[in-house]
C-alpha cells in the first residue's frame with residue numbers, strides 16, 4: 502500500500518468507527534447511514550484510492566474541478582454528488598456526471614437541471630438544500646432555501662421531466678438561532694423531512710453532518726453524512 506492509501510484507509514476506519522458509534526448510540530442500524538466522501542480540492546488519484554478502499558459515494562462543490570475529476574474516474578463504481586452553489590451555466594456539465602444534485606435551492610435551477618437531464622437522457626436525483634438561517638422566502642448566504650420554500654421547490658422538482666425528488670440537504674448554520682446548536686438544527690431538518698415525505702413518500706434522504714458534526718446528524722436521523730477533512734486531511738484555504 503502507498504503511504505497515501507494507508508493514510509486514507511486509517512482515516513476512513515476512524516470515520517467508520519465514529520458513524521458506527523453514533524448509530525449504536527442512536528439505536529440505528531449502521532446501514533441506515535451512507536458515507537459520502539467530499540473530495541473537493543483533492544486529486545483524482547485520491548478518488549481512485551478511495552474507490553479501491555470501498556468508498557462508493559463522493560461529492561464535489563465546484564464544477565470546474567469536478568468535471569475533469571469525474572471524467573478521469575469514469576471507470577470506477579462511484580456515485581457523484583454535487584453539493585456546491587450551482588450557477589445555471591454549469592448545469593449542463595454537472596448533469597453529465599452527477600447522480601445527485603444536493604444543492605437545489607431555486608426554481609430557475611430546477612428548470613435548468615430538468616432541461617439538461619432531458620437533453621442527456623439522464624435522471625438526476627435532487628435534494629432541496631435548506632438554509633436554516635435564511636429569512637422567510639429568501640436564500641442563505643451559502644446557498645440553500647428558507648424552510649418555507651421547501652414544499653414549492655420539491656413539487657417543482659417532482660413535476661420536472663428528468664428529475665427525481667430524493668430529499669433534503671443542509672449545512673449546520675453559523676448564524677441565526679441554530680448557530681452552535683448542530684443537533685437542534687438537524688432535528689429541525691428531520692421535522693422538515695417528515696413534512697416533505699407526506700407529499701413525496703420516496704424523498705427519504707436527509708444529507709446532513711460533516712467532519713465536525715457527523716455524530717449530531719446521525720443522532721438526529723440523517724441518512725447521509727458528507728465528510729471531507731476527516732478522511733482526506735485539512736484542505737488549503739479555498740474550497
Ligand SMILES: *Cc1c(COP(=O)(O)O)cnc(C)c1O
Pocket residue numbers: 539541562584585672711712713727728729730731740
Ligand atoms: C466541504 C463540504 C463538506 C465537507 O466538510 P468537512 O468539514 O471537510 O467534512 C460537506 N458539505 C458541503 C456542502 C461542503 O461544501
